[in-house]
Amino acid sequence: MEWTPEAEAAVKKVPFFVRKKVRRRVESEASEAGKTIVGLADVNATQKRYLSKMASEIKGYLLDACFGPSGCPNRTNAADTLVERLEVCLREADLLTFLKREVGENLKFHHEFRVTVAECPNACSQPQIKDLGIIGASVPAFTDEPCSGCEACTEACPDDAITLGEDEAPPVIDGNRCLVCGKCIGVCPTHTLTEGQSGYCVLLGGKLGRHPRLAESLPGVFTEDEVLAILSACLDFYKHTSRGGKRFADILGPDDFQRFVERFGKLKAQSSKLKGGRGKGTGFGCRIRGKS
Numbered sequence: 092m093e094w095t096p097e098a099e100a101a102v103k104k105v106p107f108f109v110r111k112k113v114r115r116r117v118e119s120e121a122s123e124a125g126k127t128i129v130g131l132a133d134v135n136a137t138q139k140r141y142l143s144k145m146a147s148e149i150k151g152y153l154l155d156a157c158f159g160p161s162g163c164p165n166r167t168n169a170a171d172t173l174v175e176r177l178e179v180c181l182r183e184a185d186l187l188t189f190l191k192r193e194v195g196e197n198l199k200f201h202h203e204f205r206v207t208v209a210e211c212p213n214a215c216s217q218p219q220i221k222d223l224g225i226i227g228a229s230v231p232a233f234t235d236e237p238c239s240g241c242e243a244c245t246e247a248c249p250d251d252a253i254t255l256g257e258d259e260a261p262p263v264i265d266g267n268r269c270l271v272c273g274k275c276i277g278v279c280p281t282h283t284l285t286e287g288q289s290g291y292c293v294l295l296g297g298k299l300g301r302h303p304r305l306a307e308s309l310p311g312v313f314t315e316d317e318v319l320a321i322l323s324a325c326l327d328f329y330k331h332t333s334r335g336g337k338r339f340a341d342i343l344g345p346d347d348f349q350r351f352v353e354r355f356g357k358l359k360a361q362s363s364k365l366k367g368g369r370g371k372g373t374g375f376g377c378r379i380r381g382k383s
């Protein structure tokens with residue numbers, strides 16, 4: 092739906108953590124009223140209604156995703172079933188009852204447990220500042236097909252992670268640079284490069300606010316079932332440990348994070364494949380800067 096510049100400017104002033112909801116609500120209400128263009132009056136009317144009953148909109152968690160499903164060419168894999176299953180898991184955890192007990196009448200949107208799915212490492216939905224951030228991953232691997240040295244993969248790689256070998260030797264992918272976006276795979280004309288694994292990188296414990304911190308990446312690339320298991324473990328930890336509405340990021344100490352790494356991390360298994368080359372897989376993907 093089209094927005095006037097005044098309406099766009101007005102919605103940008105809405106606090107970021109409810110902006111998407113307000114935007115969706117404005118479009119829905121304008122559409123129901125038979126409008127094709129959203130104007131300033133529509134934004135003001137919806138915002139007033141929405142903020143006046145904000146408390147009833149709080150559900151204890153906020154799950155969102157990037158715009159990959161609307162046709163973004165960068166998505167590494169379709170996370171449709173993952174998002175649905177995350178929603179079920181979050182709903183069943185009944186975080187609203189937990190938060191009402193812990194926070195009482197002062198419960199606000201910023202207390203909610205936040206989860207997001209970005210379907211590629213461009214990370215448009217900001218997984219680095221969510222309690223649980225999930226990023227689509229497509230891990231390149233090498234087949235036995237000879238490399239022609241065409242350089243299509245090095246040109247396609249946004250992270251300069253691929254070095255071609257001499258005299259038709261297979262390329263090498265630097266696992267410390269590769270963000271497992273999969274862009275090199277589709278461009279390889281000889282099928283020397285293929286998809287070795289598809290799944291998700293998982294980040295834990297990001298937030299903004301007075302004491303912001305970036306989420307830390309669990310080493311490895313995870314299947315959908317594994318992501319669900321990680322979420323479930325995070326929710327258990329959160330409900331057992333958080334008191335008075337403290338965010339997951341505030342209670343996740345280095346020792347706690349290490350326990351998640353020991354339980355779910357795949358560093359050892361995947362770092363053994365780092366050399367690349369014919370017949371090998373590549374690195375373990377996401378190198379998103381964690382907290383210092």
Ligand code: SF4
Binds near residue numbers: 159163165166210211
């Ligand atoms: S995160 Fe990637 S797939 Fe999702 S909208 Fe952004 S560029 Fe597209």
Ligand code: SF4
Binds near residue numbers: 250252272276
């Ligand atoms: S998957 Fe890795 S090597 Fe391939 S294009 Fe993406 S960052 Fe580069």
Ligand code: SF4
Binds near residue numbers: 255279280282284
């Ligand atoms: S791996 Fe594929 S894309 Fe890369 S140089 Fe060799 S043939 Fe070309």
